[in-house]
Amino acid sequence: MPKVSILVPIYNVEKYLRECLDSLICQTLDDIEIICINDGSTDSCAEILEEYRAKDKRIQVINKANSGYGHSMNIGLNNARGEYIGILESDDFADRHMFMDLYNLAKEFDAEVVKSDWYNYWTSKDTSIKQGRIAVKKTNKLTNAKEDKSLLKIQSSIWSSIYKREFLEKNDIRFLETKGASYQDTSFNFKVMMSAKKVVLTPKSYVYYRQDNINSSVRSKEKVYAICDEYNEVERFMKSHQDIANEFQEYIYAIQYRAYFATMLRIDEKYVEGFIDEFSRKFKELYDARVLGEYFFSRNKKKEVLCLINNKQKFYKIYQRHMKKNLLREKRRKLLSVKINPSRVSVVVFGKQILRIE
Secondary structure, three states: OOOEEEEEEEOOOOOOHHHHHHHHHOOOOOOEEEEEEEEOOOOOHHHHHHHHHHHOOOEEEEEEOOOOHHHHHHHHHHHOOOOEEEEOOOOOEEOOOHHHHHHHHHHHHOOOEEEEEEEEEEOOOOEEEEOOOOOHHHOOOEEOOOOOHHHHHOOOOHHHEEEEHHHHHHOOOOOOOOOOOOOOOHHHHHHHHHHOOOEEEEEEEEEEEEOOOOOOHHHOOOOOOHHHHHHHHHHHHHHOOHHHHHHHHHHHHHHHHHHHHHHHHHOOHHHHHHHHHHHHHHHHHHHHOOOOOHHHHHHOOHHHHHHHHHOHHHHHHHHHHHHHHHHHHHHHHHHEEEEEEOOEEEEEEOOEEEEEEO
16 A cells, blocks of 8 residues: 555646656655646546556556546545555645655644645746745644634645545545536635644645736636535535534635635636625525524624625625735736735835745
């Protein structure tokens, strides 16, 4: 049994695939299997995969008709034999020590999940910035979301973690098999974090998360309701595990509200009114069910939520104000940007970084 099975979902990434695979075959942890799931690519990905399979016996290639990210990932899970499961997106690449370090942490603590920080990476500038999403004081010890619900707020980044395969199977944690690729790490991540009893965080960064792939699904403005599908799946999972629902549902709904709000600001304006209809319907349902309590309204303005539920036309004006603020904020950011978090300080002036402390 390999120590780690690394799943690599692939669709039309010929420009980046070699860099991704090179970063895996040179891992310092030798006892791995690399499962490449080619989701009907129409470029040269299939040929590149055959080239790499011929030179490294640890690489498996699964070619299939295009059916979407979730289905690809579930096929990968079905074929994985490793003690732990890792994931690497095919337009990203990893530090060569990643899986050795994460596996050693997992064994040290008998962890079900080990999660690391990551870099945002820009191909055009060959520049990376450590994200600093994991506070050092919370690292290198056992924790879980019941003890520390802030774990639910860490960006999904499912490719910055490894997961005990036995844990995923025991809790029936799978991907939602909707068509396309947008947000399909969302429900997987919440199911993992709500179920795991033994989680270890590390402040080290390993994955270089590419920001300027123009074909990335996160750039799509037309996959309007994908986020709704993912949160519906989270809700289904909670309802099938009453202990999880009792512990987490209000926290999930608070995060869901902000995720819907952010989606509203991201999508093309022609879709906004339709999305607000769904946004309003969902939170009216939750409000009427009396599941939005003190914590939810400590994180989201009650006046704004009630406006969404009762007066969608007025809420649309709130959307317009936020869009204007975002435009002004973006203009200011181009002149001066100061970012401070638990693991880094960054100052950018006129688009040029003049200070970076990690």
